[in-house]
Amino acid sequence: MMMIRRFEEESARNYAKGKIGGFLHLYIGQEAIAVAAAEVLEDRDYIFQTYRDHGIALARGMSAKSAMAELFGKDTGCSRGLGGSMHFFDVERGFLGGWGIVGGHLALAAGTAFKSKYSGEDSVTVCFFGDGSTNIGGFHEAMSLAGLWKLPVVFVCENNQYAMGTPLERTSPLKDLSVKAKGYGMVGDRFDGHDVEVVQERIGAAVDRARAGGGPTFIEILTYRFRGHSMSDPAKYRSRTELEQRKAQDPVVLVRDRLLGLGVDENALDDIDLEVDEEIDAAVRFAEDSEPALEEVMMSTVLAPEGDS
Amino acid sequence: MRELRYREALREAMFEEMERDDRVFLMGEEVGHYQGAYKVSEGLLDKYGERRVIDTPIAEAGFAGVGIGAAMVGLRPIIEFMTWNFSFVAFDQIISNAAKVHQMSAGEIQVPIVFRGPNGAAKQVASQHSHSAAPFYTHIPGLYVIQPSTPRDAKGLLKSAIRSNNPVVFLEGETLYGVQGEVPDEGVEELIPIGQSRLARTGTDCTIVTWGRPYYTVLAAAEKLAAEGIECEVIDPRTLRPLDTALMVESVKKTNRCVVVHEHWPYGGPGAEIVDRLQREAFDYLDAPLERVTGLDVPMPYALNLEDKVLPTEGRVIDAVKRVSYSK
The missing domain is CATH 3.40.50.920 (Rossmann fold)
Structure with missing residues (x-):
C-alpha cells in the first residue's frame, strides 16, 4: 500500500514538472482495494481496470521502474511508451489493461471469463470500474451476459462517490448500487473499502464462488479518492470538511495503526517506508535515464504478425 | 470446381475452420437454434453444439466485447452481426478495443477475431438498414476490412480471416447470399490471402x-x-x-x-x-x-x-x- 501511495505522490510531482504528459488519474485513498484483490487472486487469473490503473498494476507485482518509465513515455515502460498512464499492461501477471473508455472494458472481462468457462479452466476474472460506469450501456450489456452465462467474473465497482465532478446522488437514483446485481441474476455485495482485511475477505468470497462455478458477483466498494479526478481537476465540487473526514479513514494509516497495535516494531515499519522511498527514487532515475519510445515499435505493433495460427 | 451459393461458401468456411480448430466458435443473434437470420450458420449448432455455436441476447456491444476479451486470451471468435447496421452500437468495442489493444499493449496482446455479417442495401429496407459500412471501418489502423463479391472469394477469404491473428471486419453482401459461383471442390483447401486484388x-x-x-x-x-x-x-x-x-x-x-x-x-x-x-x-x-x-x-x-x-x-x-x- 505504501508503494502505491508513494508512487502516486511521485507521479504527481513529476506531472507538475512536465515529465509526465496526458491524463494522470491517481489512486490515492483507494489503495486497500487493489492490494486486497491482488492478495486473493492466483497467477492464472485475469484483471481489468479503468484508466485509474497504477494501483492494481503495482499490487499485482509490476515493478515501479516499469510503471514510472511508462508514465515518462519510455521504451522501458510496461507498454513501451505506447500506452501511458491509462493503458498499463502486464500480460505475464494477468493484468490485461488499463482502459480509457468508461464502461468499455466490462464486456472484455466477461470475455476472458467466457474463455475460462469455454476451456474448462478455473481461472477467474476481476474487473474494476467506478461508480461513473454504472449508468452506461457497456455496464448493462456486460452484466447481462455474465449473469446469463454464469461466467466466472467478479465485477468490482470502486464507488469513490464522484463520476469525475458529479456526485453519486446526481447520477443515480440509487444510494445502494449493489442492488443492481439482482437485475442480472447475480450475487451482490457492498462494503467499506478502507480496511484492507475486510476487502480481502469479501472479494475473496466472490472470487471463490466464481472459481467454484457459482457465477459472477457484483460488488460495490465504498471508497474515496483524496485527489481530484485527474491532475487537471482541483476538486472544487467537494468541501474541505468532507475531504478531512475521509482522510481520517486513510487506509494506509489504518493498516499502520493496526500493525502497531498488534505489537509490530515501529522501526520495522519505518524501514519498509524507507525501502519504498528508495525504490521509487530508483524508478524515477530509471525512467529519466531510459530511451524514449521507439518509432519502429509503434509501426510494428499496429498489426500482429501473421502465421502460426 | 463446383457451383455453390455465396451463403453456402461462407458456411463451408466456418464448418471447415471449426473442424480444424477447437478455439474457433460462432456467437451472435439467432446463429444457433434459428439457424441464422440469413441461414449462413445453418447446421452449425447441430454439429458443434451450444458450447461453440452461441445464441446471444440483442446486445451487440456486449457480445462483441465478450468476443474481443476471449480473443485476447487465445480463442478465435467469429462474431456475427445480424447486419452491419447493428454493429454501430458496438462501434466502440471494435474501434477502441479490438483495433487498439495490440499496440496499446506494445504487441503483447493479439485479437484474432472475425466480425462478420451482411452489409449494404438489401431491398427497400430503408434508411437505417441499408448502410454500406466499409468507410467507417477502413479508416481504422489495426483492422483488416474484407468485402468479397463472389462465393469463391467469400469462402477463401473467410478462412484466411479466421486464421488471421488480427481483428477482421468481414462485410458480406446482403443481396449476394443467393449468388452462385465456382468454388474449389470438397477436400481442396483454398486460402485466399488477405490484401490481394x-x-x-x-x-x-x-x-x-x-x-x-x-x-x-x-x-x-x-x-x-x-x-x-x-x-x-x-x-x-x-x-x-x-x-x-x-x-x-x-x-x-x-x-x-x-x-x-x-x-x-x-x-x-x-x-x-x-x-x-x-x-x-x-x-x-x-x-x-x-x-x-x-x-x-x-x-x-x-x-x-x-x-x-x-x-x-x-x-x-x-x-x-x-x-x-x-x-x-
Missing part, C-alpha cells in the same frame, strides 16, 4: 475497380460496353484494408483510364482512397480524370423507384466509362 475481367480500354454488390452491375455493364466496342478491365480489390493497388496500377498503365464503382457514399471511404492512390501511382498514364460511380449522397429511401436511383446502376457505369473514354 483479383482481375475479374480483362480489357484494353478502361479499368473499372469495383467490389460487393456493384461488382455484378459492372460486369453486366462491361458486356454492354463490349458490344459497343469498349473493352473494360475489371478489378476487385476484395480486401479494402490493406489495399492492394498493384493490379489496378498495372491495368491503368494499359488502359489509361479508370472508373471506381462502389455502393458506399461518395464522401471519403475506400472509393476515395483508391482514386487518391491511383492519381499518384499512375499519374503519368492517365488520359482522363478518374471517375467514381457511387451510392448517392442521401440516406437510403424506402420507395423502390428511389432506391434504384441511389444505388449504382448499369446506366451510370456506362456513362462514366464513356466520359473517361471521350466516347458518345
